[in-house]
Amino acid sequence: MKNLKFLLVLPLLAIVACSDEPVSDSLTEENGAESAFVDDFTEVAFPAEYGRVSDVYFGGRKLPVEELNGKYVYQGDIFLPENSTTKTPVDLILEAGEDPSTTDKSTGRTEFLWPDNTVYYDIDPLLPNQARVTDAISHWEANTAVKFVKRSSETNYVYFTPGSGCSSYVGMVGGRQPITLADACSTGNTIHEIGHAVGLWHEQSRADRDLTITVHWDNIYSGREHNFYTYVEAGWDGADYSEGLDLGSIMMYSSYSFSATGSPTITRKDGSTFSVQRSKLSAGDVEGIGVMYPGPTTTTEETTTEETTSGTGETTTGTGGTGTTEPEPEYINGEYYTIEGVTVLRKDDKWWVQKGKNWKEVELIDGRWRFVK
Secondary structure: OEOOHHHHOOOOOOOOOOOOOOOOEEEEOOOOOOOOEOOOOOOOOOOOOOOEEEEEEEOOEEEEEEEEOOEEEEOOOEEEOHHHEEOOOOOOEEOOOOOHHHOHHHOOOOOOOOHHHEEEEEEOOOOOOOHHHHHHHHHHHHHOOOEEEEOOOOOOEEEEEEOOOOEEEOOOOOOEEEEEEOOOOOHHHHHHHHHHHHOOEOHHHOOOHHHOEEEOHHHEOOOOHHHHOOOOOOOOOOOOOOOOOOOOOOOOOOOOOOEOOOOOOEEEOOOOOOOOOOOOOEHHHHHHHHHHOOOOOEOOOOEEEOOEEEOOOOEOOOOOOOOOOOOOOOOOOOOEEEEOOEEEEEEOOEEEEEEOOEEEEEEEEOOEEEEOO
16 A cells, blocks of 8 residues: 655645646557456556556656546556646745745645545446445445545535546545446445545555565556556655555555566566455555544454455554544654655755755745745
């Protein structure tokens, strides 16, 4: 389960208009006889469709996405919000003396996590088999401190709706945000997509993944290699809430995700394949969610650890899940952090950012970085 250190100080997403400048394509996929191997453990938004691959900027970082049906699709099943994604770099640091309250750079920004641990939702009446949604919600509520409340007049909410595949946005992006579920999307796939909606990314892209797994690039379907990049390669700091890659995470790719020939694209370091699951949140998933959404949690269902299933039936709170408010993060001098989309250095109890060959002091005001002088 992927959660970066920048989530501890939530990166507000700068809502800016997309540029009309042309995008330099890294690849244009053509439908052909060969297709990427997709199994039940690889959620994709548009199965058997291939879009133009280009680089966009989201949260101040460059990400490779496929442009499909008017959407920016990241790592197969993640939608990036169009109104906070640009095709040109966005300056996330204000000039010295610039007032964050008067600049349009911060207009319309939304919180990444759901306030008060509460996700509002609604279900499209046309969605078949709605029990998979209610069962997935029940599983989340039984194992985490996240609450799901049927929407009445709330502006920000998740909308479970039919689609050609399984997909979701990451975190609360503002307004009605769809979670699409094709008929083939199971309850486990729904648990996975809810994971994205509350703020989880994919497990296999965490910074330390190469200590546990090997990515076999030659076996990946041409044009889908970007789905396997780590978040560090995208510019995030890569710090995770849980220790070590969790092969049992419901957010983990399988050994055969996006395989061109059916050969494994991911193996353990010894070359062996591994089993993943789409049944329930793993113990590592629950641990990370406990940091993001702290609070008392009574576990009534089993959770998985690595590739085996275990359950104690005991009360579990997750990291920081004691019912108290989340403690302020401690920042260590000499360490780098990614906060509000900007990688900064903590030094002499101040914040510094590299600008060219020099280091410039910056300060965080109302969720925006600003040069001190």
